[in-house]
Amino acid sequence: MTDLQALPRDFFARDTLVVARELLGKLLVRRIGTTQRIGRIVEVEAYTGPHDLAAHSSKGLTPRTAVMHGDPGHAYVYLIYGIHHCMNVVTEPAGKPCAVLLRALEPVEGIDANTRGPGLLCKAMDIDLRCNRKDLCGDELFVADDGRQPATILATPRIGVAYAGEWALAPYRFLDADSAWVSGKNYRAVSAPGRRKSR
DNA sequence: CTCCGGATTCGT
């Protein structure tokens, strides 16, 4: 895995829902000095712009969300609950503030921690606020394609966005249906509510 | 300046 190449910026400069689905199966590569960590993306969520009330950019242009308004192919990393980090990939041409949240990885190389869930993913990959605004068309943090893609993609509502009204129902969470590494163990109850333990 | 709450996770 030494010949991995970062996906070009125009991969990210497209419709956010398309980029989100195509990110499934791709490799997230984190290089730190001489070591590298690689995970396969198996779960993502799309945040499609100011009209999408679940997206941070629905609050307008603020210091935190400025990176979402900028060029695609950059990392938007933020601190959540004062404890965890979440990593997004900025999509669409500059001026259209959209992003895809990376929610779970399948460990491929150099990872020995839980990668199921956005906060754990960042911890396992050593991604924090230093990575915010980082250009993904570089060599420290990038996305690569090794030709593999999921056989089946599942779409569900996004996790933890109940405040977003109708937008909370949009099926913008995408996952590799056959992956054992999605965060479904923790969140299936949220995705499929109302099911009792009977039968 | 103060105040509120969160694209989460873990332990009770």
Next chain:
DNA sequence: CGAATCCGGAGT
């Protein structure tokens, strides 16, 4: 089901 723990965003 609540605590952890900090900062962005909004209001005074």
